[in-house]
Amino acid sequence: MPENRDPYQQSGEVISRWVKDRQHLLRNEAEDYLRNEVLAYASRQEKYWHRDYTSIESFARSVEPNRQRWREAVGLFEGDGTALNATLEPWYEDEKFTAWWVGVGLLGDLKGRGILALPKRCREPVPLVIAQHGIGSSPER
Structure with a gap:
């Protein structure tokens, strides 16, 4: 030292x-x-x-x-007029599904992010599953 x-x-x-x-x-x-x-x-x-x-x-x-x-x-988070500005970025694709990173504006510079994965073989509407990961993890795990 x-x-x-x-x-x-x-x-x-x-x-x-x-x-x-x-x-x-x-x-x-x-x-x-x-x-x-x-x-x-x-x-x-x-x-x-x-x-x-x-x-x-x-x-x-x-x-x-x-x-x-x-x-x-x-506190109660009221909307502040932040535009949704949804974005989709390709993330992964194989023969079964395609996945994108989704981003949306929340409050000011705070953004919500997630992964949207859609099966390729389904022609009918399918249920949407939303899962929140825990601390120290991430959506891709």
């Missing part, structure tokens, strides 16, 4: 590395914390979720307290 750790005596390259190291550490710690929260979900689920599947209306009523808690915790 160098004797002189005074940041005012370090080169820009060293300072940049320190900043990147700290940002990387913070990102990893935040991901680890959130991953552990997700893994410990079962005990919280029993306390907070009492879903009623008898009808769509009953279900909506049964989850409303959690929706309210969510709004109180993170």
Whole structure:
């Protein structure tokens, strides 16, 4: 370890590395914390979720307290006029399906991204399956 750790005596390259190291550490710690929260979900689920599947209306009523808690915790995201600007970029194709990266504008510079994969042999409408991956993963896994 160098004797002189005074940041005012370090080169820009060293300072940049320190900043990147700290940002990387913070990102990893935040991901680890959130991953552990997700893994410990079962005990919280029993306390907070009492879903009623008898009808769509009953279900909506049964989850409303959690929706309210969510709004109180993170706020209600209102549209800000950001254009959808949907994009499709080819990603993968084989004899069974074709897949594209899909992008849409959400709020300001925030974008939603996903993969749209369509079977080649189906001529009738097919169900759309939407899956959300977990922390540390990605749609292509």
